[in-house]
Amino acid sequence: xxxxxxxxxxxxxxxxxxxxxxxxxxxxxxxxxxxxxxxxxxxxxxxxxxxxxxxxxxxxxxxxxxxxxxxxxxxxxxxxxxxxxxxxxxxxxxxxxxxxxxxxxxxxxxxxxxxxxxxxxxxxxxxxxxxxxxxxxxxxxxxxxxxxxxxxx
Numbered sequence: 001x002x003x004x005x006x007x008x009x010x011x012x013x014x015x016x017x018x019x020x021x022x023x024x025x026x027x028x029x030x031x032x033x034x035x036x037x038x039x040x041x042x043x044x045x046x047x048x049x050x051x052x053x054x055x056x057x058x059x060x061x062x063x064x065x066x067x068x069x070x071x072x073x074x075x076x077x078x079x080x081x082x083x084x085x086x087x088x089x090x091x092x093x094x095x096x097x098x099x100x101x102x103x104x105x106x107x108x109x110x111x112x113x114x115x116x117x118x119x120x121x122x123x124x125x126x127x128x129x130x131x132x133x134x135x136x137x138x139x140x141x142x143x144x145x146x147x148x149x150x151x152x153x
Contacts, residue, residue: 007024008024009021009022009023009024010022011033014032016034016039016040016041017034017035017039017040017041018032018033018034018040018041018043018044019032019033019034020032021033031044031045032044033045033046033047033050034046048083048085048095049083051083051095051098051131052081052082052083052095052098053081054127055081055098055100055125055127055128055131056079056080056081056098056100057079057127058125058126058127058128059079059100059102059121059122059125059127059128060077060079060102061125062121062122062124062125063077063102063104063108063117063121064076064077064108065121065124066113066116066117066120066121066124067104067108067111067113067114067117068108068111073105073107073108075105076104076105076107076108077102077103077104077105077108078102078103079100079101079102079103080100080101080103081098081099081100081101082098082099082101083095083097083098084096084097084098084099098131100128136153137153138151138152138153139151139152139153140152
């Protein structure tokens with residue numbers, strides 16, 4: 001798949017708000033997602049946690065790639081991300097802010113490219129750059145026969 005391509009992820013409800021997530025990568029493990037109480041049982045991360053993890057992972061990988069390319073030293077980056085939820089004017093819960101803190105190891109900090117990478121890596125993070133611009137999300141609900149019952153954007 002090219003970077004400009006697309007991919008499909010499959011989710012299947014198991015029970016309650018538990019969803020088994022299957023990726024289109026042969027060796028990728030399935031994950032279980034769930035909602036926190038009172039809706040779910042916290043059997044796995046919810047979508048807000050996955051989105052926060054995606055932003056943190058993308059930023060970390062982007063910085064690591066800029067500094068080390070294919071010769072990335074093991075255990076050279078640790079990252080923590082904090083998601084702040086807030087209510088909008090309709091009292092709907094939304095992600096208000098994601099704060100990402102990357103702790104770079106000494107070997108990376110010694111890179112001759114460090115200052116240049118600080119100016120570049122955020123722009124090359126697909127997830128964070130997309131979140132900052134807003135992402136178009138199309139929604140379609142169909143029945144088992146494939147008849148479209150709802151379409152929204």
